[in-house]
Amino acid sequence: xxxxxxxxxNFGQNEVLKDISLTVNRGxxxxxxxxxxxxxxxxxxxxxxxxxxxxxxxxxEETDILKFPQGINHYRAQVGMIFQSFNLFNHLSVLxxxxxxxxxxxxRTKADAEALAIKTLETVGLKDFIQASVSTLSGGQKxxxxxxxxLCMEPKVLLFDEPTSALDxxxxxxxxxxxxxxxxxxxxxxIVTHEMSFAKEVSDRVIFMDQGFICEEGxxxxxxLNPKEPRTQAFLSRFIQ
Amino acid sequence: MILLSSAIPNxxxxxxxxxxxxxxxxxxxxxxxxxxxxLTSTIIGLFLGLxxxxxxxxxxxxxxxxxxxxxxxxxxxxxxxxVEVFRGTPMMVQAIFIYYTFxxxxxxxxxxxxxxxxxxxxxxxxxxxxxxAEIIRAGIQSxxxxxxxxxxxxxxxxxxxxxxxxLPQAIKNAFPAIGNEFVVNIKDTSVLNVIGTTExxxxxxxxxxxxxxxxxxxxVAAILYFVLxxxxxxxxxxxxxxxxxxxxxxxxxSSTPGLIAxxxxxx
Ligand SMILES: Nc1ncnc2c1ncn2[C@@H]1O[C@H](COP(=O)(O)OP(=O)(O)O)[C@@H](O)[C@H]1O
Ligand SMILES: [Mg+2]
Numbered sequence: 001x002x003x004x005x006x007x008x009x010n011f012g013q014n015e016v017l018k019d020i021s022l023t024v025n026r027g028x029x030x031x032x033x034x035x036x037x038x039x040x041x042x043x044x045x046x047x048x049x050x051x052x053x054x055x056x057x058x059x060x061e062e063t064d065i066l067k068f069p070q071g072i073n074h075y076r077a078q079v080g081m082i083f084q085s086f087n088l089f090n091h092l093s094v095l096x097x098x099x100x101x102x103x104x105x106x107x108r109t110k111a112d113a114e115a116l117a118i119k120t121l122e123t124v125g126l127k128d129f130i131q132a133s134v135s136t137l138s139g140g141q142k143x144x145x146x147x148x149x150x151l152c153m154e155p156k157v158l159l160f161d162e163p164t165s166a167l168d169x170x171x172x173x174x175x176x177x178x179x180x181x182x183x184x185x186x187x188x189x190x191i192v193t194h195e196m197s198f199a200k201e202v203s204d205r206v207i208f209m210d211q212g213f214i215c216e217e218g219x220x221x222x223x224x225l226n227p228k229e230p231r232t233q234a235f236l237s238r239f240i241q
Numbered sequence: 242m243i244l245l246s247s248a249i250p251n252x253x254x255x256x257x258x259x260x261x262x263x264x265x266x267x268x269x270x271x272x273x274x275x276x277x278x279x280l281t282s283t284i285i286g287l288f289l290g291l292x293x294x295x296x297x298x299x300x301x302x303x304x305x306x307x308x309x310x311x312x313x314x315x316x317x318x319x320x321x322x323x324v325e326v327f328r329g330t331p332m333m334v335q336a337i338f339i340y341y342t343f344x345x346x347x348x349x350x351x352x353x354x355x356x357x358x359x360x361x362x363x364x365x366x367x368x369x370x371x372x373x374a375e376i377i378r379a380g381i382q383s384x385x386x387x388x389x390x391x392x393x394x395x396x397x398x399x400x401x402x403x404x405x406x407x408l409p410q411a412i413k414n415a416f417p418a419i420g421n422e423f424v425v426n427i428k429d430t431s432v433l434n435v436i437g438t439t440e441x442x443x444x445x446x447x448x449x450x451x452x453x454x455x456x457x458x459x460x461v462a463a464i465l466y467f468v469l470x471x472x473x474x475x476x477x478x479x480x481x482x483x484x485x486x487x488x489x490x491x492x493x494x495s496s497t498p499g500l501i502a503x504x505x506x507x508x
Binding site: 088101153 | 387
């Protein structure tokens with residue numbers, strides 16, 4: 001579904017992605033782990049074209065994403081992104097956060113959009129907060145709204161960039177629960193996370209990134225229990241302590 | 242004339258009261274024009290500032306063809322020049338310059354019977370636009386860049402993100418500064434005296450010239466200006482409170498019905 005070939009990205013002199021090749025199959029859940037600064041966010045942001053890249057190619061359903069016939073915005077609408085810092089639209093209510101994209105981008109009617117938004121908000125457990133103002137929500141609730149907002153666009157792929165890193169510990173569970181249920185629906189997802197037991201549980205494949213390279217990848221059991229690369233071992237040992 | 246002047250009491254308050262009552266129609270006409278110019282110019286200036294602020298925020302992308310890069314940079318340059326020139330020169334100078342340059346044009350479009358009112362509104366609007374452009378730009382910059390990224394990530398175009406996500410929040414955050422421009426304009430319309438627009442200062446000058454009581458007359462003018470600016474400030478503070486500014490960051494309290502009703506319109 002997504003095919004990344006020899007992707008390179010630098011910020012000035014700083015080479016952040018050095019040679020990334022990765023194929024994501026339909027319905028596959030991939031977790032990306034790795035220490036801070038290894039390029040995980042940049043990789044997701046390149047896939048969603050929030051960053052430009054000048055070397056390598058990314059194709060989505062066989063089409064180069066830079067040459068999407070209906071344009072970049074049309075492509076982006078099919079690839080949902082969930083950010084560490086939620087980035088909810090602060091001037092809109094919970095419901096409107098989930099409606100505005102459907103109406104303005106997908107040109108759905110307000111009634112259709114609201115119906116889907118309400119249904120989606122119910123599935124993430126926010127039935128009672130539909131009319132709430134975003135500023136009244138807890139972090140965990142905000143991130144669930146952000147997930148609902150993305151789901152309402154009915155994207156074909158979901159990208160999560162450390163969805164629980166900005167949350168108080170007691171709220172991590174409720175967000176991971178939502179992501180787990182999405183994994184059960186066999187959605188295509190790429191999840192950058194530091195929650196190792198969660199990654200082990202939901203992913204079909206785990207990727208360990210280090211200094212702009214994919215250092216090791218494999219099935220979760222293999223990578224977590226039997227890491228081959230010394231760097232993977234060193235990284236994981238820090239988490240076991 | 243001499244008789245008339247001598248009828249005026251000699252103490253400041255007594256004279257001020259006497260003049261205010263005697264020349265009430267003149268002062269009221271001045272207040273009317275001052276408020277008309279200040280209000281319309283603030284509103285026109287806001288739209289001008291929005292337009293210029295938007296033009297200034299068109300990004301130059303590395304992949305754009307050369308002609309497009311050049312065009313965008315030219316637009317940036319002209320916008321910046323406008324802002325810098327009108328913020329960097331006295332409005333009195335701008336007033337005389339614009340008035341005499343476009344005199345024939347103004348004469349074609351008198352407002353409420355006075356082309357000097359037209360000229361006044363045009364001058365103050367252009368001046369306000371330069372300040373508003375900076376206010377809007379600052380309002381946009383105060384927002385987290387994640388707002389734009391979230392909008393783009395659900396497929397909004399640059400324009401949609403700006404129009405539906407960024408600007409509503411930027412304007413809300415900038416509301417105190419925008420309101421302040423209105424207050425400043427109530428006072429600054431007084432420079433239109435140099436082109437003879439019959440605003441409050443011009444009227445006070447007329448009264449003072451008739452009575453030869455400059456201190457007393459301008460004491461009246463000062464009180465009138467203060468009443469206008471102070472009441473405007475209070476009204477703006479109430480509106481601001483209702484809007485629950487600022488939007489981003491800080492813990493904002495309950496979701497008032499007013500707030501929801503307000504935001505619902507924007508979808
Ligand atoms: N917009 C940017 N400008 C310059 N450098 C950046 C930018 N974004 C990220 N970087 C750099 O790229 C490297 C990788 O960052 P990132 O992809 O965020 O890593 P991770 O998500 O794995 O922590 C870091 O060294 C970071 O400083
Ligand atoms: Mg990151």
